[in-house]
Amino acid sequence: METDSDSIFKRIKTVYQATDLVEENHTLWVFKNVQKVQGLEEIGREELFRHQIKSSCQKMSHNGIIVRPNKNATVMIIGNHSAGKSSFINWYVGENLQSTGIALETSHFTMVTHGAKSQEIKSEGTLRLYPFLHELLQHGDKKIYGTFFANLNTKVCNSTERSFECVDFIDTPGLTDGNVKYHCDILEVMKWLSKYVDLVLVFMDPVGQGLCNKTIDMVEFLCKNYPEKLKIYLSKADQIENEEDLNKLYFQISASLTDRLNFQHGLHIYPFSILKNELPFPNRRDIICKDIDSCISFKTERNISSLSTDCIFVKEHCRFLLEGDDYLRNQKNRVYMLRILALTIFVLIILNCLKLIPLPINDLLLAGVGILSTVLIAVSFMIDKKPFNSQQRARLIKWQKYSEESLAELERIKEQYYDNI
């Protein structure tokens, strides 16, 4: 049965992709020209739309990438090598999906998601499932993502354990401070992914280097940029013998974190174990599950808010381009006037030199006016930028109208969501 959040997601997706939407243009009275309407995603990829995009990005704190959000909540798990990241995913899903062990087990990024049939999907399919990854491929730096895409895959599993049907995990390679060679700039890729995921779980284990530098770098980045997405846990807590040792570990971890970061609001690190239920202190697996559940319940609201941000971005950027173009058109008239004036002076000077029209000014002044008119002609060519043609303007106006209609649809989506809470 379709739930309310399913139907809301469908409506949001329709605005991004404009699926099945067509517009009819009447040409020569009777002939109809039927065209597919461009959704927000397609508009965002257009070269015309990407013109001067950096300026709008800065003004609106938007990264300029318009991509439909994921229906499921996306949770990325990061942390030291062997911290138990893959084991946690296996435990949550209730299946041995990811390989685990004390060696460097996970060497590539893997998406784990629910589906009707258990299967593995390679890189190409993964890019289709997660459009935000596609954007990294298009706009990212090859030096950063290296062979990230070639090695990316998705594990689909039909388990219905816990809330797995509504959550997608990203299992990441373990972080180490040694000379381990990664297949991409691992920290940069993780930072990039943090933008798109809804929750980042950081696992620190008591035996390994609980305080590996790369892990702390990531915690620092998340604290600064996405503090609401960050949760830290002490994994493999069955290896801690008693509460006293736990407190020592807390102290050690907190000290090294607060050294680097400026924590204003206390740091919560919950210990948990997936191997043993009973520990000398509470096993806080329940807190991780609760964090994931609350992330799932906020997902619809987040998707609504992403749609709002993207519609406003498209509308404002089109407005900015059209206003810039209006200015350019006005300026163009002024540039023509300036050029005609300078050319007239120039011709008069030449005629004066040929003694055809004697001007009542001395030679020095004449030379000055000659130089000035040449400079004016040069400047008039330098500031003369080409405005958009009428087709380009029509497209920008169409996109602006589409974003306004989308904002109206967004209001109706909000009504459906908030009226049914």
Ligand SMILES: Nc1nc2c(ncn2[C@@H]2O[C@H](COP(=O)(O)OP(=O)(O)OP(=O)(O)O)[C@@H](O)[C@H]2O)c(=O)[nH]1
């Ligand atoms: N004692 C104990 N061992 C655990 C726990 N969770 C995982 N392990 C063990 O820790 C080792 C590493 O687990 P993984 O899940 O492979 O760790 P990982 O973080 O995915 O490691 P990499 O992929 O190499 O970064 C395995 O031998 C697991 O059996 C736990 O809660 N308690």
Ligand SMILES: [Mg+2]
């Ligand atoms: Mg692993």
